[in-house]
Amino acid sequence: xxxxxxxxxxxxxxxxxxxxxxxxxxxxxxxxxxxxxxxxxxxxxxxxxxxxxxxxxxxxxxxxxxxxxxxxxxxxxxxxxxxxxxxxxxxxxxxxxxxxxxxxxxxxxxxxxxxxxxxxxxxxxxxxxxxxxxxxxxxxxxxxxxxxxxxxxxxxxxxxxx
Numbered sequence: 001x002x003x004x005x006x007x008x009x010x011x012x013x014x015x016x017x018x019x020x021x022x023x024x025x026x027x028x029x030x031x032x033x034x035x036x037x038x039x040x041x042x043x044x045x046x047x048x049x050x051x052x053x054x055x056x057x058x059x060x061x062x063x064x065x066x067x068x069x070x071x072x073x074x075x076x077x078x079x080x081x082x083x084x085x086x087x088x089x090x091x092x093x094x095x096x097x098x099x100x101x102x103x104x105x106x107x108x109x110x111x112x113x114x115x116x117x118x119x120x121x122x123x124x125x126x127x128x129x130x131x132x133x134x135x136x137x138x139x140x141x142x143x144x145x146x147x148x149x150x151x152x153x154x155x156x157x158x159x160x161x162x
Contacts (some may be wrong), residue, residue, distance in 0.1 A: 017045035024049045029092040035083050036074035043079035047098050050086055054095020059112040067118045068157075075127035078134065078144060085148075089113055100151055107155025115156025124161035 020042055023034075035046045070088035075081050082098050089096040090112045097103030107113060121127075124145070131144040149159045 016041050020045045032087045032092045033074060040077045043083060047079045047083055050093060050095045051098045059110060061109060061112055061114045064114045064116055070119055070121045072121055072123040072127050076130040081127060103151050117157050119157050119159045121159055121161050
C-alpha cells in the first residue's frame with residue numbers, strides 16, 4: 001500500500017486535448033505527420049506532449065554536416081511548423097523547439113543537432129502562404145518562415161527551400 005500526496009498545481013487535461021493524450025500514451029507515432037490532420041488547437045496539444053517528452057530525453061546529436069529533410073506540406077500554423085521541424089531533426093514525434101527561444105536553445109546542442117548542417121525544406125510554399133503574416137504579441141505582423149530561417153542560419157543550419 002502506498003500513501004501518495006500530490007502538492008502543487010495540477011491542471012486537468014483539457015477536453016480537446018484528451019484524444020491526443022490518449023493517442024500519444026499508446027506509444028510514439030509510427031511515422032511522420034501523425035499530427036497533420038489536427039486543427040491548430042490539436043497541434044498545440046500535440047506540441048505540448050512532444051515538448052514534454054523531448055525535454056526529458058537524452059538525444060544523440062548527429063555529426064556536423066548532416067542533411068535533414070523537412071516535409072512542409074502540412075505547415076499551416078505555428079505549431080505545425082515546430083512539429084515538422086522536430087520530425088525533420090529527431091524523427092516522428094521528435095522535438096526541436098516549440099517557439100523561437102526554444103529553437104535557439106535546441107540549436108545549441110543536446111537536441112539531435114550539431115552545426116553546421118543543412119535543412120532541405122520541401123513544399124515551403126505552403127508555410128510561406130500561411131505564415132508570412134503572423135501577428136506577434138505586440139500587435140505587429142511578421143514573417144514566421146523568414147524569422148525561423150534566420151534563427152536556423154544563426155545556429156549554423158543552412159536552409160534550402162524546394
